[in-house]
Amino acid sequence: MRTYRARILSFENPSSPAEYRYMSVDDEGRIVGLSRGKPAITGELVDYSEYLILPGFIDAHIHLPQLHKRAMVSDSLLEWLERYIFPAEMEFSDADFARKVAREFFSTLIRNGTTTAVVYSSPHRGATEVAFEEAMKSGMRTVIGQVLMDMNGPEELLTTPERAASDIRAVASRWHGFDGRLFYAVTPRFAVSCSMELMRTASEVADRMGLYVQTHLSEQMGEIEEVRKLFPWAKSYTDVYHEAGLLGERTVVGHAIHLSDRERAILARTGTKVAHCPSSNFFLHSGVMDLRAHERLGLTVALGSDVGAGPFLSMLEVLRDAYYANAMSPAKAFHLLTMGGARALGMEDRIGSLEVGKEADFVVINPEPLAEAGEDVEVLLSRLMILGDERNVAATYVRGRELWAQHQNERKG
Ligand SMILES: [Zn+2]
Known part of the structure; x- marks a missing residue:
């Protein structure tokens, strides 16, 4: 002792x-x-x-392959993705490169006081396996998922529903629950780059294997407009994920900025959690998430750095931006950072x-x-x-x- x-x-x-x-x-x-x-x-x-x-500290939303793509000023989320992020993620087809960055990623998080991170890997199965290996060695607690996309992106980053399901099964069966410390999250990037078939397949595998789910929701107006064009039958962006079966107790959606109360009610009813990423939202001029509106409807809110759109790995710096986005007492901010994160993952009885x-x-x-x-x-x-x-x-x-x-x-x- x-x-x-x-x-x-x-x-x-x-x-x-x-x-x-x-x-x-x-x-x-x-x-x-x-x-x-x-x-x-x-x-x-x-x-x-x-x-x-x-x-x-619990970082509920961060992208491993974007570690070195922080602070790339851009006109919009969609332009930023195409110009900087997709090319950066392509490099993760090289497993040695992926390992080098993963090692640096976890050690930097630890130096910043982050003990649990919910991580988006690249769209590669190999890089995702490497991320799990390095997370295991680092001693951190992590939830990791291979990013899935099957449209509106470069060919090299696209998958198919069948391939996505077999990738998830292969990696999750080895790592989900490992040492009570590592977990798998099924990770469709966002509705703009995922067909309904891919999202449905992903949510079925997640249900069957008891995995986490993470994705992005309503970050920018241009993105929302794109989702409206792609899924014209849907009542809202949130409705697209609801129809795909992606929402639920083990799902964490990033951002959730431009929502109606009807959408907030769907998230609350399904038990879906929100990762609030204020530094990223300021950086990309995405808008300001309304914390009070979320809490009024009973949503659980955690904090995320969203590196690389978020410039800071330090959750203390993210706290400052959380305070600028929504006035709150320091005790409340630290509560969101620690208990909020644990609740978002259903781990509040352990951490x-x-x-x-x-x-x-x-x-x-x-x-x-x-x-x-x-x-x-x-x-x-x-x-x-x-x-x-x-x-x-x-x-x-x-x-x-x-x-x-x-x-x-x-x-x-
Ligand atoms: Zn993100």
């Missing part, structure tokens, strides 16, 4: 964080004690007195907060030079939310295991 001494904050309550001084973690990586006073039995004592410990019985996924934060650990909690979290970035991350733990620490690097260097 190990006991950590720090200013420990957890955000299961969106209006006021729970606070402790000691957290004990057993050898299986489970939290077995939280207290304000020193516990009688501590095991090894790890002293982070000048630091904060927060629940691990998302620091509570006895949960798995110990946490981030050690050095609040300096923005604030001191002893600062009033509201001020402390406010500074981190608006000014924080990867420089404030001192160490990252998943299931009680230290995956990375600043001091370790200094020693090595």
Whole structure:
């Protein structure tokens, strides 16, 4: 057993964080004690007195092959995809290249305090297998899916419904549920690049194998117009996915910006979750997601970086944009980042907060030079939310295991 001494904050309550001084973690990586006073039995004592410990950050929407295509200014989402993203994803037909980027991708996420990421791979089965292998080695928790498209894209990136089904089955049967840490998400890119047949096939395989589903919904007006032309019978963009059987408890849709209340009600009724990606939405001028409207209808909202349209891997920087998009208290923002992410994945009984019985996924934060650990909690979290970035991350733990620490690097260097 190990006991950590720090200013420990957890955000299961969106209006006021729970606070402790000691957290004990057993050898299986489970939290077995939280207290304000020193516990009688501590095991090894790890002293982070000048630091904060927060629940691990959950990035609910990120694209691995777009790591090096951030900050490519463009006129619209569809132009950005054609000009920068499709060519970038084509390079992932080379498995060695895919492995090099995947390795860098997961280690960078960990350095940023992200303990769980929901990842879009490229449209290649090989690159997706490589992504799972590297995720396994990294120690992170991840949900990964091979991007599916069968129209409106370059030939090299297109699949067929039959090939998509066999790719999903092959990769998911090996990796879905691996070590209780890795999971598969069926990943049609978005309705613009998927036929109804492909989406239906994908949702059937997801249902049969109990997989997650992820896709993009209502990000930009031009995209919505395109969906209207492609699926003229549908009452709305959301209706296209509903008809395809893609919506449900295990589905996370990215963006969900330009929605009617009728569409929000369909998402809520089916239990579909939303990954809100404010940095990406500002970057591509997609619009501002209305958090209150979503919550009024009972939708679960998580936060995503959406790298590469989002420029920041640091979820602290995404928090700042979440605050600019929808005014909220720092405690609420950290709640969305941690509990929101866990709920979106149906993992709230295991991760998302620091509570006895949960798995110990946490981030050690050095609040300096923005604030001191002893600062009033509201001020402390406010500074981190608006000014924080990867420089404030001192160490990252998943299931009680230290995956990375600043001091370790200094020693090595
Ligand atoms: Zn995306």
